[in-house]
Each structure stands twice: as C-alpha cells, then as structure tokens.
Amino acid sequence: MSEKNKEAEKIMRLVESSPQIHNKQSTSSIMWSVTLALLPAAAWGIYLFGARALTVLLVSIAAAVVTEAIIAAFLGRFTLFDGSAVLTGLLIGFNMPTAVPFYVPILGSVFAIAVVKWTFGGLGGNWMNPALAGRVFVFFSWTGQMTSWSTPKTVVDAVSSATPLGMLKTGLLDYSGPATGPAEFLSSNGFVGSTSGLSHFFAPLFGGGTSGKIYADLFTGNVGGCIGEVSALLLIIGALYLFAKKIITWQIPVAYLGSFALLVWIFGGNRYGTGAFSGDVLFHLFSGGIMLGALYMATDMVTSPLTGKGMIIYGVGIGFLTFLIRFYGSFPEGVSLAIILMNIFVPMINRYNKPHRFGVERKSFIDRLKEQANAREEA
Amino acid sequence: MKGLSTFPKGGVHPPGGKALASGKPIKNAVLSSMFVVPLSQHLGKPAECIVSVGDEVREGMLIAKASGFISAPVHSPVPGTVKEIRDIYLPNGMKSSAVVIELAGAFDRLGKEERAGDWTQLSAEALMAKVVENGIVGLGGATFPSHVKFSVPKGKKAEYFVVNGVECEPYLTADHRLMLERADQIIEGIRIISRITNAEKLAIGIEINKPDAIASMKAAAQKAKVKLDVVPLKVKYPQGDEKQLLKAITGREVPSGGLPLDIGAIVANVGTVHAVFEAVVFNKPLIERAVTVTGGAIADPQNLKVRIGTPIKTLIEECGGFTEEPAKIVMGGPMMGFTIYDLDTPVIKGTSGILALTQREVHASTRTSCISCGRCVAACPMGLNPTTLFKLIDHGDYASAMESGLMDCKECGCCGFSCPARIPLVQGMRLGKKMGRKKKSA
Numbered sequence: 001m002s003e004k005n006k007e008a009e010k011i012m013r014l015v016e017s018s019p020q021i022h023n024k025q026s027t028s029s030i031m032w033s034v035t036l037a038l039l040p041a042a043a044w045g046i047y048l049f050g051a052r053a054l055t056v057l058l059v060s061i062a063a064a065v066v067t068e069a070i071i072a073a074f075l076g077r078f079t080l081f082d083g084s085a086v087l088t089g090l091l092i093g094f095n096m097p098t099a100v101p102f103y104v105p106i107l108g109s110v111f112a113i114a115v116v117k118w119t120f121g122g123l124g125g126n127w128m129n130p131a132l133a134g135r136v137f138v139f140f141s142w143t144g145q146m147t148s149w150s151t152p153k154t155v156v157d158a159v160s161s162a163t164p165l166g167m168l169k170t171g172l173l174d175y176s177g178p179a180t181g182p183a184e185f186l187s188s189n190g191f192v193g194s195t196s197g198l199s200h201f202f203a204p205l206f207g208g209g210t211s212g213k214i215y216a217d218l219f220t221g222n223v224g225g226c227i228g229e230v231s232a233l234l235l236i237i238g239a240l241y242l243f244a245k246k247i248i249t250w251q252i253p254v255a256y257l258g259s260f261a262l263l264v265w266i267f268g269g270n271r272y273g274t275g276a277f278s279g280d281v282l283f284h285l286f287s288g289g290i291m292l293g294a295l296y297m298a299t300d301m302v303t304s305p306l307t308g309k310g311m312i313i314y315g316v317g318i319g320f321l322t323f324l325i326r327f328y329g330s331f332p333e334g335v336s337l338a339i340i341l342m343n344i345f346v347p348m349i350n351r352y353n354k355p356h357r358f359g360v361e362r363k364s365f366i367d368r369l370k371e372q373a374n375a376r377e378e379a
Numbered sequence: 380m381k382g383l384s385t386f387p388k389g390g391v392h393p394p395g396g397k398a399l400a401s402g403k404p405i406k407n408a409v410l411s412s413m414f415v416v417p418l419s420q421h422l423g424k425p426a427e428c429i430v431s432v433g434d435e436v437r438e439g440m441l442i443a444k445a446s447g448f449i450s451a452p453v454h455s456p457v458p459g460t461v462k463e464i465r466d467i468y469l470p471n472g473m474k475s476s477a478v479v480i481e482l483a484g485a486f487d488r489l490g491k492e493e494r495a496g497d498w499t500q501l502s503a504e505a506l507m508a509k510v511v512e513n514g515i516v517g518l519g520g521a522t523f524p525s526h527v528k529f530s531v532p533k534g535k536k537a538e539y540f541v542v543n544g545v546e547c548e549p550y551l552t553a554d555h556r557l558m559l560e561r562a563d564q565i566i567e568g569i570r571i572i573s574r575i576t577n578a579e580k581l582a583i584g585i586e587i588n589k590p591d592a593i594a595s596m597k598a599a600a601q602k603a604k605v606k607l608d609v610v611p612l613k614v615k616y617p618q619g620d621e622k623q624l625l626k627a628i629t630g631r632e633v634p635s636g637g638l639p640l641d642i643g644a645i646v647a648n649v650g651t652v653h654a655v656f657e658a659v660v661f662n663k664p665l666i667e668r669a670v671t672v673t674g675g676a677i678a679d680p681q682n683l684k685v686r687i688g689t690p691i692k693t694l695i696e697e698c699g700g701f702t703e704e705p706a707k708i709v710m711g712g713p714m715m716g717f718t719i720y721d722l723d724t725p726v727i728k729g730t731s732g733i734l735a736l737t738q739r740e741v742h743a744s745t746r747t748s749c750i751s752c753g754r755c756v757a758a759c760p761m762g763l764n765p766t767t768l769f770k771l772i773d774h775g776d777y778a779s780a781m782e783s784g785l786m787d788c789k790e791c792g793c794c795g796f797s798c799p800a801r802i803p804l805v806q807g808m809r810l811g812k813k814m815g816r817k818k819k820s821a
Contacts, residue, residue: 017806019792020736021393021549021713023754025799026744030752082747124748124800306753306764357762357784358388358622359635 027123030247030301031083037238038090038296044234045227048152049098053227057093059102063109064089071118084123088112091131094228094292095336098150104142108134128343129303132336139336149224163225164191164218165288169332172271180272181280183211193217198233206282218286229289239295248299251308255315256294256322261285263323271327290322293335303343310346310353317342383587385613386623389760391793393616393714395588396550396740400673400680405556407684408670409697412482414456414688415467415725416442419475421516422523423449428478434461438488439664442478445511451524452514454664456686458484470710470717470724477725480688488663495662498571506575506659513658514665514728518650519543519619520711522729525651529575531640538643540578541628542569542652544585544592545612545619548712551732553669554649556682558585558592562599565649568656570605576645582608583649584624616714617791621646623760635787650731670726672698676705676735685726691733692722705735706743714792747800755794755804761787765794765804772811781815788812 025033046054068085072078079085092108112134120126139146149163162170168182171189179185193199193213198220206215217223221231229235242248261281268279284290298304298318305314318338325334356362363371419425426443436442436455443453459480467477498506507526515525531537542565546554558565573581585593593611600607610628612618622633624646631642639646647655650669657663666687673680678699685694691710695701709716710730726733755765763784771780785808794804 016707016718017795017803017809018711018716018790019393019714019796019805020707020709020716020718020734021740021796022742022744022801023391023393023797023799024742026742026801027747027750027799028744030750030799079747081745122748124750301750301752304751304753306751306756306766308757311753354764355388355756355759355762357635357787358386358626358760359632359637359787360762360784 028082031087033245033247035087035090037241040234040238041228041231044221044231049150049227053098056096056105056227060093060105060109061086061089063106064113067110067113071114082123085113088131092134095135095226097148097226099148100145104138104145108138111137124302126302128340129297129300132297132340136336136340152224164223165332180274182283183214186214194222215282229292232286232291235291235295251311252299252304252315253294255312256298256319259316259319260322288333289335293339298339305346305349307353307355310349313349314342383613384610384627385615386626386760388762389758389793390615391758391796393549393796397552400671400682401552401555403681405560405669405682405684408694410482411689411693414480415477416453416688417469417475417477417727418443418453420728421451426450426453430461432461432463436480438486439666449524449527451516454514454666455480456666456688457482458486470719492661494660498659503575506571509659510655515654515658516728517648518654518668519648520729520731528645531576535640536643537576537578537645539580539629540573540576541644541646542583543619543624543646543648544583545624547586547616547619548714550673550734551671551712553671553682553731555589555592557649557653557669559595561653562595564656565652566599566603566605568652571655571659582610582628584610584612584628586614586618587611588614617760620791665728670730671732674734675737675740676701676703678702687727688725690723690725694733701735703737706738706741707736709734744801749800749802752799754797758793758797763788769804769807772807777811777815777818780811785811785815
C-alpha cells in the first residue's frame with residue numbers, strides 16, 4: 001500500500017448535503033462588496049465637504065458596529081464579520097449633512113441596529129431597511145440639524161444654505177416670475193453652476209449655457225447635500241460594479257428610476273406652467289438622494305421582494321411615491337420615506353407574485369379567484 | 380437567430396471543471412483484490428442474495444436476484460470467492476447488505492466482446508427480457524431499473540425516445556467520452572430501445588460545450604442510417620434533468636407529479652443506452668461502468684471503466700492519489716453527489732464520478748440567516764420558492780410545504796448552490812419530503 005493511500009485512509013469526511021460546491025458569493029462578501037462600491041462616493045463627499053465629513057462617516061460606522069457587537073454578544077452570537085453593521089453605519093453617515101452634531105448619526109445608527117434590525121432577529125429578520133429607518137428617525141426628530149447644509153468646497157458662487165431641491169421647494173412657494181424649468185429657476189436665483197473640474201468636462205454633454213453647467217454640477221456632485229448622495233456619477237460607477245458582480249439586478253433600479261422619470265416628464269412641467277410632457281427629467285434624476293436610494297437602498301435584499309416581477313412592482317411603487325412626495329409633499333426629498341413605505345408592501349408583493357411552477361397549468365388571476373370562491377362555498 | 384434549446388426558467392452556471400478529464404480516453408481500471416457488491420444499487424427493493432459465504436463465483440454470475448418489479452438483479456463483477464456478507468453504508472447514508480468477493484480464479488469474459496447473435500431477429504419482449512436479466516438500471520445517478528422505464532402501460536404511447544447526453548453536472552466527463560468513443564454502439568443501443576418501446580421519434584440532447592460529441596453522434600447516426608435528432612442544448616445546469624431535457628427537446632412540460640410517459644416520452648442516459656447495447660448484443664450483465672475520477676485534489680484525473688464493487692481508494696490511488704488534502708470527497712457530481720467519509724466505499728451502478736475537491740473549489744462559508752436575496756427563487760428550475768419552503772419545513776408545517784409544490788423538488792441543488800447564506804436548502808427539502816410522506820401515510 002502506498003504512502004499516499006495510507007494518508008487517504010486517514011481522511012474522514014462528514015456526510016454533507018448536496019450541493020457540494022457553492023457560488024463564490026456569501027452573505028459577508030455581498031455586504032463588503034456593497035460597502036466597497038460606496039467608497040468612491042464616500043471619498044468624494046470627504047473631498048467636497050472636508051475632514052468633518054469623514055468624522056461623521058466614522059462616527060456613524062463606529063456607533064453601528066459597537067451597537068451590533070454589544071447586542072450580538074448579549075445574545076451569544078458573533079455577527080460582526082458579516083459586514084452588515086458597517087454597511088448600515090456607512091449608509092447612515094451618507095445621509096447626514098456635514099455639520100450635523102455627532103449625537104444625531106450616533107442615535108441614528110443605534111436606532112437602526114438596535115431597534116430596526118435586532119428587535120426583529122438580526123440580519124435578515126428586519127422588514128424595514130435599518131439605515132433608512134435610522135435616517136428617517138433622526139430626520140423627523142432633529143429636522144433642523146438634518147437640513148442645515150454646508151457649502152461644498154468646489155462651489156464658490158453657489159447658495160450655501162440649501163440643496164438645489166430645497167431651494168426649489170421653498171423658492172417656488174412665493175415665486176411668480178417666468179421660468180420654464182428647475183434649472184432656469186435656480187439660475188435666476190443665483191445658482192449658475194461651476195466651470196471647474198469634472199463639471200467642466202461633463203457640461204458639454206448636457207448642452208451649453210447655464211442649464212448645461214447646472215446639470216453637470218448635479219451629475220458630478222458639485223452641489224450641497226448629504227455627504228454621500230451628491231455625486232450621481234460616482235454612485236452609478238459603484239453600482240456598475242455591483243451589476244457586474246450580479247449582486248444587484250436591473251429590476252428595482254430600472255423600475256424605480258423609469259417610473260419616476262416618466263411621472264416627472266408627464267407632470268413635472270405643471271409647476272412652471274409649461275403643461276404636461278415637459279418635466280425636467282434630468283434635473284430630478286441627478287438631484288437629491290434618488291441615485292443613492294435607487295441603487296443602494298431600494299435594492300437592499302432583505303427588504304425587497306423575492307421575484308423579478310415583484311421587484312418591478314416594488315420599484316414602480318417607490319418611483320410613484322417618490323414623485324408624490326417630492327412634488328406635492330412638504331419636504332424637498334422623499335426617497336427614504338418612499339422606500340420605507342414600499343417596504344411595508346413587500347410581504348404582500350411576495351405573496352401575490354409566486355413564480356410559475358413547472359408542470360402546473362397557468363391560471364389567470366380571475367380563474368384563481370373563482371376557484372377560491374368555489375372552495376369557500378364548499379366549505 | 381433562434382436561441383439554443385433549453386428550459387425556460389431558473390438554472391445556474393456552476394464552474395465547469397470538465398477540462399480536467401474531458402481529454403482522457405476511458406481506460407480499464409486496475410482490479411482490486413476485494414470487491415464489495417451492495418444488494419441495493421437501484422431504486423426500489425434490494426436484490427435477494429442467492430450466494431453464501433465460501434461460494435465460488437464466476438465473472439458475470441448472478442449473485443442476487445430481483446425481488447420484485449421495481450428491483451434489479453446483481454451480478455458478480457469478477458471471479459472469486461464470497462468472503463462475507465455484511466451490512467455497509469452507501470454514500471447516500473442508506474444501509475445495505477453487501478457481498479464481499481475476494482478476487483480469485485480465471486476471467487472468462489475479460490477483454491472478449493463476442494456478439495451473441497443478431498438481435499434484430501428478437502422480439503421486443505425478448506429484448507426486454509435481456510434488459511431485465513442483466514440488471515440494467517439508469518446510470519445517470521438515479522438508478523431507476525430500466526425495464527420499468529421502458530415498459531409502456533396499456534393506453535399510453537411512447538412517441539419520443541430521448542437520449543440524455545447532456546451531462547450537465549460539472550466535472551463529470553464519462554458520458555462525454557462514451558459518446559466520442561462508443562458512438563456506434565450507442566446508436567445501436569438506441570435502435571434496440573426504440574424497438575422495445577416502439578417510439579417513433581428519436582432524439583439525443585447534448586450541451587453545446589461538447590461539440591465533438593455532437594459531431595460524433597451525428598456521424599454515427601448517419602452511418603447507421605438511424606433517424607436521430609441530435610439537439611444541441613444551451614449550457615445550463617440542470618439541463619440534464621429529465622423534465623428540463625424534455626421541455627427543451629419536445630417543448631412539453633411533464634405535469635407536476637407526473638412521469639415523462641404522461642407527455643409520451645421515455646428518457647435514458649447515454650451510459651444506460653450503452654449498457655443496454657452490451658446486455659443485448661454481448662449478453663453482458665451490468666458489472667462495470669464508466670466513472671470520472673477527478674477534482675482539483677486528484678493528481679491525474681481520468682475516465683475509468685470500473686467494475687462495480689471496486690473500493691474508491693483503489694481508483695484514487697490509480698489516479699496518482701491526492702495532491703493536497705481534499706476538502707471533500709464526493710461520489711457523483713458536485714451538484715447532486717454525496718460526500719463520503721470512508722474510502723472503502725465501493726463504486727455502485729449509480730456512481731458517475733468520484734471527486735476530490737479542494738477548499739478553493741467548494742467555496743465553503745459560514746452559515747448566516749436568510750437575507751431574502753431571492754437567488755434561490757430565481758435559480759429553481761421548477762418554479763418553487765425554496766426559501767419559503769425551507770421556512771415552512773423548519774416550522775414543521777409539512778402540509779403547507781407540500782401544497783406549495785415541495786414534491787416537485789428534485790434536489791438538483793440550484794438553490795443551495797446560489798444561496799449566499801449557505802442555508803442547507805436541499806437537506807431541508809429532503810427532510811420535508813420524508814416527513815411529508817410520513818404524515819400523509821399516517
């Protein structure tokens with residue numbers, strides 16, 4: 001008997017259920033990949049808003065991780081390596097203005113992890129996105145602190161106290177002058193767009209003039225806003241990485257952004273008296289937190305539907321709600337609330353969007369209802 | 380351009396690993412000094428032992444007879460002496476009685492392939508009798524006795540006979556080699572089975588990653604003037620599942636809980652067809668089969684023609700042993716096979732491969748809670764919802780699980796493969812089916 005054979009004999013294997021091989025991705029690798037995809041946008045936020053932005057991000061992450069560690073230890077589990085706490089903390093930091101007092105992100109993170117995540121049993125048990133819930137909690141509790149914006153480093157001639165969307169919301173209330181759209185309104189109010197850096201490079205893509213410059217600023221992130229949400233460009237680049245790794249699928253972002261864009265295009269012009277089918281789609285897609293929401297928040301696996309069809313319904317729902325809140329609500333932004341509201345419907349969407357079973361006759365919805373009615377009668 | 384045929388929903392693309400052995404011709408494996416031949420190598424009742432300790436057996440001699448309609452006889456793989464009859468554990472965890480034979484005496488068949496006569500003169504019944512008495516079972520892995528599959532009950536008709544040359548399990552290449560090396564014999568086997576089943580349309584499905592096998596089968600069919608439809612199929616696991624294969628080739632769906640015959644089709648794997656050929660033309664019982672011995676931890680991966688009952692350590696040794704300590708040793712393919720802990724486990728009729736997989740190949744990871752990513756739902760070719768089924772089973776609600784289609788699950792492993800939380804979904808389904816059946820019969 002050869003030496004190798006003896007060695008082979010020593011090997012005892014436990015019986016393990018099939019399949020014997022697995023996809024490379026694990027829960028933790030997914031969480032860390034999403035974190036990685038967010039880093040360019042984080043770096044840009046730190047560059048734009050200075051060292052304090054970095055501190056806010058670190059404080060949020062630390063608060064989330066510490067909360068997770070304490071609760072997990074209390075329950076006798078070790079969950080830090082799954083990366084979900086770091087991701088939640090990072091996302092909460094992303095949703096903070098730079099000048100926010102530190103207790104706000106800390107309380108946001110603690111609420112997200114302790115209340116939203118762990119009272120439902122930890123990762124996978126929550127029905128609501130913890131980062132968004134934390135954000136909404138502190139937003140409604142400390143609205144003042146959550147809406148005072150710092151001036152971005154690269155913008156010298158812009159308004160320092162409002163985001164473009166915020167300006168629009170408050171500005172339009174008592175505005176009667178002529179403006180055909182948000183870009184023109186902003187420029188007539190002193191927001192003329194920058195000619196520096198990346199914006200300068202992208203401006204020709206959006207046509208000439210002040211409007212082109214404003215779009216370019218919104219796209220690259222040369223505007224005020226929350227630390228992580230300003231640069232649509234960097235958020236899209238990070239998302240492309242997630243699409244390539246098949247961590248997120250097209251259904252939710254496309255359904256969300258598509259339905260939102262369609263509604264903006266149809267109804268968005270009404271505010272400016274230009275009538276239907278004249279809304280400024282580009283402006284609304286690049287401003288506010290919609291890119292962050294559509295690509296990273298709404299796509300959260302735990303709180304989104306299971307099937308592709310369900311994801312489309314979910315995405316369209318968020319798009320509709322975002323449009324409603326942004327255009328007719330009292331706050332300039334509605335992404336977080338829209339996603340959380342649709343989180344509520346996810347179990348119902350899952351219930352009525354079961355995949356079609358192989359080898360089972362397709363039945364229309366009406367037929368199924370009739371069947372149910374018959375069954376009730378018999379019973 | 381029309382896309383390649385495949386099944387409509389689900390499926391996964393596990394990394395292939397086929398290149399390790401696909402270029403290696405099937406060669407005869409060395410003989411072990413001891414053979415362990417289990418009596419339960421097929422689905423259905425175990426065979427009934429007809430030898431006792433101390434008996435001399437000849438190569439190919441009947442040592443256990445079928446014990447019912449869904450059962451198959453077992454033959455001695457080698458000449459020798461019956462040393463003992465004892466219980467062993469099969470790779471799937473089932474206990475089975477096994478005949479241990481010590482190699483001795485002369486081979487009277489080895490290397491000889493003499494035609495028994497012109498089979499075309501025989502009736503369908505006589506051909507079927509040869510399938511029965513030679514212990515032919517499905518060699519794809521499920522080991523369902525072939526004669527049961529080939530019997531068309533009154534009132535039903537086999538319109539199609541579909542040969543399964545898909546071999547969609549990663550790493551396995553034995554069927555591929557068989558199609559390259561024995562195409563003529565497979566074609567003759569197809570003719571025999573079409574006589575037995577009276578099927579009108581003949582087709583073989585082969586994944587497009589084996590273009591040489593497609594060409595080889597086409598050429599052989601042309602040479603023998605057999606009207607065989609060689610269908611290239613998209614590479615997607617589990618394309619080789621009976622129901623998925625039939626959907627791709629005939630466009631028909633086997634109804635939930637039904638059999639291929641419900642849509643007028645009979646399916647057999649290429650290995651099985653070849654075994655039928657040997658049984659009918661050479662009067663040879665099923666005492667050997669092609670096995671792929673491969674995996675990242677095997678020094679020299681090969682395709683071997685192995686006698687049933689050979690302990691796998693003999694084969695691993697023949698393939699140069701391990702290059703590193705394997706993370707898992709698997710009998711069968713990596714998607715549906717079983718891990719084995721004992722290298723004395725013998726090769727049985729259903730053993731299509733022996734894999735020694737490295738840590739890098741298995742992608743083990745810690746189990747976490749379900750994060751509702753929906754990947755299992757997207758991967759399930761049967762349109763089931765594995766995550767919900769698993770939760771129902773976990774909570775002991777077997778009735779609801781069965782209502783949601785649990786019994787349609789064929790344990791192909793797509794859900795478990797794609798689960799990032801490493802939840803043992805397939806194990807859950809297996810348990811659920813077992814408990815569900817128990818509850819139902821109680």
